[in-house]
Amino acid sequence: MSDSPHITIDVVSDVMCPWCYIGKRRLEQALAMTDGVTTDVRWRPFQLDATLPKEGRDRKDYLETKFGGPEKAKEIYGRIEEAGRLEGLEFNFSDIAVSPNTLDAHRLIRWAANEGEEVQNKLVEALFRRFFMEGAHIGRDDVLVEIAEEAGMDGSIVAALLATDKDKAETDNEIRTAQSMGVTGVPCFIIDNKYAVMGAQEPEHIAQAIIQAAEMKKAGAPGRSAD
Template sequence: MNPVQIDIVSDLVCPWCYIGRRRLEEAMRQIPEVETQIRWQPFELFPQIPVSGVERHAHMTQVFGSVRRRDSIFAEVARTGQAEGMDLRFNTIRHSPNTFLLHRLLWKAGQQGYQDTLALALFKAFFTDNRDLTQLTQLATVLAPFGWSPSQLDQFLTSDEGTATVRHQQRLYQFMNITSVPTYILNNQIMLVGAQPPERFVKAITQAARIAPLPTAV
């Protein structure tokens, strides 16, 4: 079988992206004979959010139309996460960040070989630890295990390193008419939309492994 490259078009404030990654992990565990590589690709659900972030509850109320609908949706997603062994604490998230800077960090991590691990750390920091990822000190705590000092992080975030590349990637997936996340692209040929159950991932990965991969676009 061919190795399978899995591009995950995602945003770091999307709980279904986090749940989907957990289900994908279970699928990969079931088919150890297939070599897989995960790459995270940028998508911003709320690009209008300022760099300083916004108050989470008010913003989500605006997104969903009412407090009741917001709370109902989050309760349902939390129950789904709990069934996957995940602790999603929506009620205590105080700030929603602009995620473009986080996508730049993931791009940088991809250059250094720990992109997937960092993505999982950022998801946990936001949804479980409820860290305010607009704050340098909070972000530095997440990045410290990866060898980043606060000064290195500040220097990177205030630079434009990776900006053009991440913008290009975003435009590419917009051109591909990807409008929701998570979206999974396997060997540039098979696309899945949404946090699929493990058995669906197993089927798609196995199918992709039997097809010669196409050249990557990014």
């Protein structure tokens, strides 16, 4: 698309959400379909369960309570595993011992944004991979510091910040803002502040929304929400 305007994509996501990891892969495929459209991807916070304590909860008990028993949890996660394989993701749910509180992970993602889109994207990818493939406890400060360093951030600075309340209120406020906008589940892709693509939609659907936003912006027309 020639002379295409710049399009922002805000991905409202939680790093303990497997559908968000699947959505990340589908977004990457969608971006490859939007030839000529310049985009900026920004990762935004959401918590599927803000009531989880800092130390997290036993994963098996948590999922069985959430889904009403072991058989239902097994059924639901079986479908997620199959969806993940189609995107090249081999989820290793059996190695996840703890369901973590992800507020500090979202603070880390917020700080990574200050170092650029590439660093933030590497960090988000590392958080997903370490949690879903390696079973890492991504609520622990030491694990978050390791992941930050893997993404190219300064671990000593991250460790010092995690020991404070830096950006906790701001991250909470951002989550509440997303909820007030009608975001009740994730992933949600907010395109150019006008189009909302809810859920881990197929790449073609996401790409269509991005192209539509670019065309509408180029024409100077108001946007409308996608679903």
